[in-house]
Every structure is written in C-alpha cells, then in structure tokens.
Amino acid sequence: MSTRNAIGLDKAQAKQLADKLNELLANYSIFYQNTRGYHWNIKGEKFFELHVKFEELYNDLILKIDEVAERILTLGHTPNHNYSDYRAMSRIQESVEVNNGLKAVENILESFKTTIILQRELLNLSSEADDEGTNALMSDYIREQEKLVWMYSAFLNK
Structure with a gap:
C-alpha cells in the first residue's frame, strides 16, 4: 500500500495539513x-x-x-462544514458588539493576527511536507493580510 496520496504527498503529512486547514477554515468562517x-x-x-x-x-x-x-479536498480529506464544528475549533470568537466601528476594526485586527499565526503554522507544515500548493496559498494570504493589518491599524491611528 502506498504512503503517498493522489498528488504525491505523504498521507500522514497530508492529514496533518488537512486538519490544520480545517482549523483555518473554522477561523475564517467565524471571521x-x-x-x-x-x-x-x-x-x-x-x-x-x-x-x-x-x-x-x-x-x-x-x-x-x-x-x-x-485545498483540503485536494489533499484527499473532507472540509468541515458545520458551524457547530467551527465554533468549537475556532480561536476567533463570535462578536457580540457589532455596532461600534472602532471596536469592529479592533476585532478585525485581532482576527487577522489569529489567522496570520495559523497560516504561518501551515506554512511550516507545508514546507516540511514539500506541499507547494498549500505553501503558496498561505504565503499569498499572509502577504495580503499583513498589508490589511497595516491599513486597518492606520485607520485606528496605531
């Protein structure tokens, strides 16, 4: 039996990546x-x-x-789709204060920090697994979001 999945990655590493991507999916969904x-x-x-x-x-x-x-599907696994799973897995919590613009921007900045940290973890895992597809995706997301952090921070005068 082969230890490689359909795209040539080690199955155990692909599973680890898919699990971490499901965690990112949960955080993105709540965000x-x-x-x-x-x-x-x-x-x-x-x-x-x-x-x-x-x-x-x-x-x-x-x-x-x-x-x-x-990407989870490409790795040969199933993406979570239930909000109950997302709420349980997500580091980002559901917002209760949604009227105050400054508070919303502060929450957005915290959410970006959380997703960037997760994406850096995925970048390390994908590098170790020689998974260029996930690596490129995470690298692009990090670059985009770091710029947005700068912009939203400038809005808050930080």
Missing part, C-alpha cells in the same frame, strides 16, 4: 460571519467608509473559505 455582522450593523460617524470596507473584507473572506475547503 467572515463577524464581518458580515459589522457590515450590517455599523452605526455612527464612519458608517459610509466602514460599511464599504467591511463588505470588501467579507467578500475576500468568502473566497478564501472556498479556496481552503478546496
């Missing part, structure tokens, strides 16, 4: 739903500016959710 809540419920002075930025962000997150799920 996405929080951002939808901010978009829908934002009030105050910066409404017009933040309403648009939150929509841009959740549209980007939904694409990443799909890409991560498809």
